[in-house]
Amino acid sequence: MSKKQELSTEAVGMGRRRFINTAALAGLTTVGLAACNDKAAPSAAPAAPAAPAAGPAAHAGPEVGKYEVAPGQLDDYYSFSSGGHSGEVRIYGLPSGRLFKRIPVFNMDCLVGWGITNESKKILGTKPDGSLKYHTGDTHHVHPSYKDGTYDGRYIFVNDKIHGRLARIRMDTMETDKITELPLVQGFHGVFPDKRDPVDPAINHTTRVFCGGEFGIPLPNDGHDLNKPEAYRSIFTCVDAESMEVRWQVLIDGNCDLVATSYDGKLACTNQYNTENGVHYEDMMSAERDACLFFNVARIEAAVKAGKFKTYGASKVPVVDGSKAANADPKTALTCYVPVAKNPHGVNASPDGKYYACSGKLSPTATLIEHALVLKWFDGELKDPRDTVVAEPEIGLGPLHTGFDGRGNAYTTLFLDSQIVKWNVEAAIKSFKGDKSVNPVVDRIDVQYQPGHGFTSMGETKDADGKFFLSDNKFSKDRFLPVGPLHPETAQLIDISGDKMKLVADHSVYSEPHDSIIIPRSLVRTRQVYDLNDFPNAVKDAKDCRVERKGKKVTIYLTSQAPAFGLREWTVKRGDEVTIILTNLDKVEDLTHGFAIPKYDIQFIVNPQETKSVTFTADKPGVYWCYCTNFCHALHLEMRSRMLVEA
Ligand code: RUQ
Numbered sequence: 069m070s071k072k073q074e075l076s077t078e079a080v081g082m083g084r085r086r087f088i089n090t091a092a093l094a095g096l097t098t099v100g101l102a103a104c105n106d107k108a109a110p111s112a113a114p115a116a117p118a119a120p121a122a123g124p125a126a127h128a129g130p131e132v133g134k135y136e137v138a139p140g141q142l143d144d145y146y147s148f149s150s151g152g153h154s155g156e157v158r159i160y161g162l163p164s165g166r167l168f169k170r171i172p173v174f175n176m177d178c179l180v181g182w183g184i185t186n187e188s189k190k191i192l193g194t195k196p197d198g199s200l201k202y203h204t205g206d207t208h209h210v211h212p213s214y215k216d217g218t219y220d221g222r223y224i225f226v227n228d229k230i231h232g233r234l235a236r237i238r239m240d241t242m243e244t245d246k247i248t249e250l251p252l253v254q255g256f257h258g259v260f261p262d263k264r265d266p267v268d269p270a271i272n273h274t275t276r277v278f279c280g281g282e283f284g285i286p287l288p289n290d291g292h293d294l295n296k297p298e299a300y301r302s303i304f305t306c307v308d309a310e311s312m313e314v315r316w317q318v319l320i321d322g323n324c325d326l327v328a329t330s331y332d333g334k335l336a337c338t339n340q341y342n343t344e345n346g347v348h349y350e351d352m353m354s355a356e357r358d359a360c361l362f363f364n365v366a367r368i369e370a371a372v373k374a375g376k377f378k379t380y381g382a383s384k385v386p387v388v389d390g391s392k393a394a395n396a397d398p399k400t401a402l403t404c405y406v407p408v409a410k411n412p413h414g415v416n417a418s419p420d421g422k423y424y425a426c427s428g429k430l431s432p433t434a435t436l437i438e439h440a441l442v443l444k445w446f447d448g449e450l451k452d453p454r455d456t457v458v459a460e461p462e463i464g465l466g467p468l469h470t471g472f473d474g475r476g477n478a479y480t481t482l483f484l485d486s487q488i489v490k491w492n493v494e495a496a497i498k499s500f501k502g503d504k505s506v507n508p509v510v511d512r513i514d515v516q517y518q519p520g521h522g523f524t525s526m527g528e529t530k531d532a533d534g535k536f537f538l539s540d541n542k543f544s545k546d547r548f549l550p551v552g553p554l555h556p557e558t559a560q561l562i563d564i565s566g567d568k569m570k571l572v573a574d575h576s577v578y579s580e581p582h583d584s585i586i587i588p589r590s591l592v593r594t595r596q597v598y599d600l601n602d603f604p605n606a607v608k609d610a611k612d613c614r615v616e617r618k619g620k621k622v623t624i625y626l627t628s629q630a631p632a633f634g635l636r637e638w639t640v641k642r643g644d645e646v647t648i649i650l651t652n653l654d655k656v657e658d659l660t661h662g663f664a665i666p667k668y669d670i671q672f673i674v675n676p677q678e679t680k681s682v683t684f685t686a687d688k689p690g691v692y693w694c695y696c697t698n699f700c701h702a703l704h705l706e707m708r709s710r711m712l713v714e715a
Pocket residue numbers: 208209257413414468469519520521582583
């Protein structure tokens with residue numbers, strides 16, 4: 069980095085500090101953060117207008133070009149990002165930051181017809197009248213399936229916090245193929261697949277997905293006990309990765325937040341910020357320590373097999389007792405509550421499989437727990453769960469999420485300090501043992517502003533490559549052209565390949581990315597066109613286009629092939645229940661057609677060799693132009709058919 073560039077980067081930092089210093093602290097003091105605070109920190113809701121921006125000059129220079137992707141060139145990495153309360157998942161290219169695709173998951177999407185076609189409605193879930201059960205979703209965490217400790221390119225799992233659902237995305241088509249609603253759960257936050265089987269070494273891939281229930285609720289939650297929070301419980305859930313059926317659940321004390329899994333398949337864990345079982349924020353932050361809660365997967369499954377479980381309400385899923393009181397004896401315990409720094413947020417397993425880093429959030433520390441010691445505790449060889457903690461470095465204010473570079477360093481986002489801090493794991497352990505000559509913190513870099521999630525390229529696998537860290541920031545303020553009160557968020561790309569972190573790009577992202585993963589492009593193998601035979605209802609030949617009537621039920625068998633649909637017109641009667649099955653017979657890569665019916669609220673696309681269907685009631689007599697929505701051909705505008713609904 070040039071001297072000039074260094075200086076201007078420094079100036080950015082200063083500007084930020086000044087802005088932060090003048091920001092109202094009221095919000096902070098009311099939530100008590102000032103207690104663990106020796107310098108001014110930003111309010112979570114900045115009220116003052118932004119300070120003058122650093123401007124593009126701050127990052128100009130020869131270094132930047134290195135991370136640009138020239139026209140016609142491809143990115144080295146994919147980034148899969150949750151879209152927060154948009155309910156979707158997004159695919160970006162890195163280092164360019166180009167947005168490639170938005171995958172509808174729990175939301176509706178009129179581009180592809182998600183929530184409109186019969187096939188997508190079946191996955192999303194419907195009420196008895198055929199309408200969607202839910203229209204909203206809140207995706208937080210995306211994690212792909214594993215084989216041998218690294219991604220196998222099959223699936224991506226993503227949670228829905230609001231309605232407690234787990235979705236699976238097929239990585240060959242990048243489409244959602246299954247959604248499961250978890251019983252007894254409100255506020256499903258952390259999700260993580262296992263990395264191998266806990267007992268059978270031959271099973272070295274993902275077969276379970278672990279889901280952390282965040283909000284405690286009465287069980288069953290059928291209309292009582294508002295003022296009896298002692299009766300509220302949170303639940304940890306295991307879902308079968310193939311069938312997507314719920315295998316078992318664990319009743320716990322406290323809540324679940326993020327989830328991580330061990331590389332040997334033996335343990336899953338969740339950080340707990342509300343060990344107090346509080347219902348108001350002051351209750352939730354009353355204890356000096358909270359916990360990282362470990363689950364012994366093999367023991368839980370043995371308990372389920374032995375029938376040592378309960379069921380609640382209408383749910384048939386076995387629920388074992390993971391409460392503290394029931395698991396006091398380590399030798400039989402299903403769970404282990406390790407005390408960690410106050411109100412932690414985030415737990416991440418190191419790529420060597422040895423440690424879990426749990427950030428303090430309300431404490432300026434991260435707690436490092438050693439995997440082997442947790443196993444020792446379960447073997448009865450360690451008395452105190454706290455003895456599994458091997459380091460607790462002071463790293464800065466508001467630590468949240470940690471990524472690893474595979475070279476022994478951890479990178480933690482500091483929400484309050486608006487920084488990424490790089491700390492060395494072995495140095496942190498030494499200093500915890502009393503060696504005051506080592507400082508675990510090796511570098512810090514300002515980010516703009518208030519990072520939430522941060523993650524490294526392949527950092528959640530044994531193949532962590534130590535190239536990039538992406539900081540998903542919660543505020544962008546002055547970093548982009550103003551677009552009204554709803555600002556974009558910033559995803560900042562940091563090169564971590566050297567000793568010093570280097571900020572190399574600001575990417576704007578639409579609200580609100582929570583978490584992402586960075587995967588080299590070689591691990592992603594997608595299909596370029598569909599296979600006609602994958603669709604049992606495919607209309608395989610334009611000659612098969614027809615109208616079939618059974619009483620009031622009418623089915624239109626239709627094909628698309630640029631620049632025409634297989635039927636030029638068809639007639640139905642008012643009151644008919646009409647199903648249109650549309651197969652795109654075009655085989656050319658990227659030749660997608662759309663299908664829209666005005667006033668009937670029908671709109672979807674069919675990709676090459678794909679089949680989709682819609683069903684609606686023909687309740688509005690008239691002539692309707694069914695037209696192609698996706699520009700496909702010089703005669704795209706001419707690509708239309710007519711539907712007559714007879715009065
Ligand atoms: S949480 S900003 Cu939903 Cu992933 Cu940490």
